[in-house]
Amino acid sequence: MDKMHTSSDAEVLTLFKDGAFVADTWRDLNEDEALTGLDHVHVPLNVYLENKAELDANKGAIGLALVPGDDVDALGEDATKFASIVVEFPAFTDGRGYSYARLLRERYNYEGELRARGDILTDQVAYFFRCGFDALTVVNEATKKALQENDTGAVSIYMQPVAPSEVPVGTRPFLRRAN
Amino acid sequence: MYRYDEFDAAFVRQRTEQFSHQVKRRLSGELTEDQFRPLRLMNGLYLQLHAYMLRVAVPYGTLNSKQMRKLAHIARTYDRGYGHFTTRQNIQYNWPKLKDVPAILEELASVEMHAIQTSGNCIRNVTTDQFAGAAADEIIDPRPVAEIIRQWSSLHPEFSYLPRKFKIAITGAPQDRAAVKFHDIGLMATQNDAGDIGWRVFVGGGLGRTPMVAKEISDFVAHEYLLPYLEAILRVYNMYGRRDNKYKARIKILVHETGIETIREQVEAEFAEIKDGVLKLPQGELTRITEYFAAPSFEEQEQTKIDIAQFQVTDSAYARFLQNNLHPHSEEGYVSLTISLKPIGGAPGDATDKQMDAVADLAEQYSFDELRVSHEQNLVLPHVAMKDVRAIYDVLVAEGLETGNAGLISDMIACPGLDYCALANARSIPVAQAISEKFANREDEFGELKLKISGCINACGHHHVGHIGILGVEKKGTELYQITLGGDATEDATIGKILGRGVTPEEVPGALEKLLDRYIAERQSPKESFLEAYRRLGDAPFKEALYG
Ligand code: HEM
Ligand code: SF4
Numbered sequence: 026m027d028k029m030h031t032s033s034d035a036e037v038l039t040l041f042k043d044g045a046f047v048a049d050t051w052r053d054l055n056e057d058e059a060l061t062g063l064d065h066v067h068v069p070l071n072v073y074l075e076n077k078a079e080l081d082a083n084k085g086a087i088g089l090a091l092v093p094g095d096d097v098d099a100l101g102e103d104a105t106k107f108a109s110i111v112v113e114f115p116a117f118t119d120g121r122g123y124s125y126a127r128l129l130r131e132r133y134n135y136e137g138e139l140r141a142r143g144d145i146l147t148d149q150v151a152y153f154f155r156c157g158f159d160a161l162t163v164v165n166e167a168t169k170k171a172l173q174e175n176d177t178g179a180v181s182i183y184m185q186p187v188a189p190s191e192v193p194v195g196t197r198p199f200l201r202r203a204n
Numbered sequence: 205m206y207r208y209d210e211f212d213a214a215f216v217r218q219r220t221e222q223f224s225h226q227v228k229r230r231l232s233g234e235l236t237e238d239q240f241r242p243l244r245l246m247n248g249l250y251l252q253l254h255a256y257m258l259r260v261a262v263p264y265g266t267l268n269s270k271q272m273r274k275l276a277h278i279a280r281t282y283d284r285g286y287g288h289f290t291t292r293q294n295i296q297y298n299w300p301k302l303k304d305v306p307a308i309l310e311e312l313a314s315v316e317m318h319a320i321q322t323s324g325n326c327i328r329n330v331t332t333d334q335f336a337g338a339a340a341d342e343i344i345d346p347r348p349v350a351e352i353i354r355q356w357s358s359l360h361p362e363f364s365y366l367p368r369k370f371k372i373a374i375t376g377a378p379q380d381r382a383a384v385k386f387h388d389i390g391l392m393a394t395q396n397d398a399g400d401i402g403w404r405v406f407v408g409g410g411l412g413r414t415p416m417v418a419k420e421i422s423d424f425v426a427h428e429y430l431l432p433y434l435e436a437i438l439r440v441y442n443m444y445g446r447r448d449n450k451y452k453a454r455i456k457i458l459v460h461e462t463g464i465e466t467i468r469e470q471v472e473a474e475f476a477e478i479k480d481g482v483l484k485l486p487q488g489e490l491t492r493i494t495e496y497f498a499a500p501s502f503e504e505q506e507q508t509k510i511d512i513a514q515f516q517v518t519d520s521a522y523a524r525f526l527q528n529n530l531h532p533h534s535e536e537g538y539v540s541l542t543i544s545l546k547p548i549g550g551a552p553g554d555a556t557d558k559q560m561d562a563v564a565d566l567a568e569q570y571s572f573d574e575l576r577v578s579h580e581q582n583l584v585l586p587h588v589a590m591k592d593v594r595a596i597y598d599v600l601v602a603e604g605l606e607t608g609n610a611g612l613i614s615d616m617i618a619c620p621g622l623d624y625c626a627l628a629n630a631r632s633i634p635v636a637q638a639i640s641e642k643f644a645n646r647e648d649e650f651g652e653l654k655l656k657i658s659g660c661i662n663a664c665g666h667h668h669v670g671h672i673g674i675l676g677v678e679k680k681g682t683e684l685y686q687i688t689l690g691g692d693a694t695e696d697a698t699i700g701k702i703l704g705r706g707v708t709p710e711e712v713p714g715a716l717e718k719l720l721d722r723y724i725a726e727r728q729s730p731k732e733s734f735l736e737a738y739r740r741l742g743d744a745p746f747k748e749a750l751y752g
Contacts, residue, residue, distance in 0.1 A: 093447075117242060117365065118242075118325065118365055118447075119365065119447055120325075120362075120363070120364065120365025120366060120442060121442060121443055121447075123361060123362040123363075123364075123365070123442070124362055124439050124442050124443050125443075127362055132477060146239075146242055146243070147226075147243070148222075148242070148243050148246065149364075149365075151361070152359075152361035152362075152364060153361075155361035156361050156362055165239075167234075167235060167239050178218075178221065178222035178225050178226075179222070180215060180218040180219050180222060180359060181218060182211050182214055182215045182218065183359075183361075184215060184355045184356065184358040184359065184360075185355065185356045185357075185358070185360055185483075186482040186483065187361055187362065189482075194211055195209075195211060197209075197211070197489070197492075198485075198486050198488075198489050199355065199356065199482075199483070199489070200211055
């Protein structure tokens, strides 16, 4: 039987995608784990850069885990090889990952799943989506509640163009809205 | 002046609703103070020692009379009858109740104002020359570009969690009245060899505990490329600015530690990628925004100069006002008029609700409905016909706003200091008052003199850029004041030099007297200002005057 997620499940689920909390089919690479036979595993950038050939040879889906301070330009177009990239936000105040997301999407043509994970506040949800994230791993209870109730109260008019998918508004060249 | 269209209005309304909702959740206990803090900090709401403080943005210091009346109304209704104009051309209310904040924000929204991004580690209110669009020496009115930057930076999704706050200042005149070289980014209008007007870009200036003069990163960026260029700088800063130490997180430290050449390379590389992208400014948009700032319909004036001498004997206070508080206007027969918020012995930058209302009336009647807030914490009527100056002055006298001290020693900047600030080492306001009272009868003799006082090394009172700067320090439990000389916030940006050992609070006015007497004795003519004399003479005579 298909497992339906009930609201009590939602409290333990942390991955928010396409408007709902869903089960997470990915995991992080363990320390000292072999780099073969992986499937649905997020691999740290430095591990990937040092073991490209070996990791690229995996049959299963490989993802990438970025932390603040990683050099996204060193990854470059290799980004397109991944099925999922997760960007870590260890503290909500550390906004480096927003730039990483835009570079991945706008410069390096990454089209796969892009997750933000960590200390995520309600106010930031819209910023994440605008910078190109399409999934959030959330632990903050207030944020989870706001997402569940579709009540982030985000401002829907944007004063500057960011992602190419945003829709122009009226005749002003830089105004956008959510699509 | 810029006017909101339906989208700007909806933007501010939505943001106000969003924040009001969060305030309600805080009041109901649903959000803890820890959860609420980052939200309120993006909306100009600080928690001070005893109360909340709300900082309202006055974009590039420009207001109309309706907005000023609203600020007065808020002071009267939700605060203790006054507001404080800041060194960043904003206004602060010191005693709003949290439960009233949604109502205050709604009131503000009704006159196209808000508190968005007046705090937090984001791009703050863009500041400019208080005489923008009026000054005789201007190359270009910087306000259209300031407005374009304001819009681009509003709730920018990539740059709302920067390493630290980020301040941009812009001037359209070669004489810099906006201290652009002491901002994270400073923009100065310039003309290239082809005769096109564009922007010199400076990066990495700031005050605080590590004062730095900004370095030039580009000698010419055309209007159309300005936003991509700014986005490139912000992206480099967002990715590489230090986040391990809040005192080393400003872009000035990045520029200092990495070197301007490397930063320039990084910025230029980023700029090359995005230059011709979506942020390239179409001429049509520049024209559209510029039209909002079209010059008012000036009339030909019969009176084209003001004879100050005739009042010198009969009405010396008015003569002083004329001498000091008028600034040359680009239009014949007009001036810009500074309303000093530095009465002798008062708290710098404060205005009562009644004063704000009176100033709003004056703007409506005499200045094409326009008002400015200056970074020196004064108000300005930018477009006044010379024939109306007397009538304006009479109203100012009735409101206690007639102090004719713009640019003089008592037109000083002083931070709140030990009386109000938990971080202070020493008092600022009593020292400021003692100085302005001591020299009330001599300040004309001293001429142009910028005195700036901070109660601790955070430098809210800009002491580093005072011609004379005073910094409160603490030594073995007593307050001492360090004196710096030669600071300058203008295009000749200089950080003042410490003269020698500190003096006690009681000694400060006397110490300044010794320095100023020496200046009077040494100057080549009354036309040579204190700063010019100091630059010519160096430290030595002043050290000798003070320490013997
Ligand atoms: C009691 C209230 C105040 C406290 C606790 C306070 C605290 C601070 C601190 C800690 C900084 C340093 C921030 C940094 O490291 O970047 C700072 C900077 C600043 N403060 Fe204040 N301040 C207060 C009131 C004021 C007032 C009333 C003014 C206006 C006159 C002011 C103007 C400034 C300015 C312009 C800066 C920026 C200096 C720069 O660009 O580096 N502050 N303040
Ligand atoms: S300079 Fe120091 S004492 Fe003065 S307001 Fe700023 S933090 Fe407080």
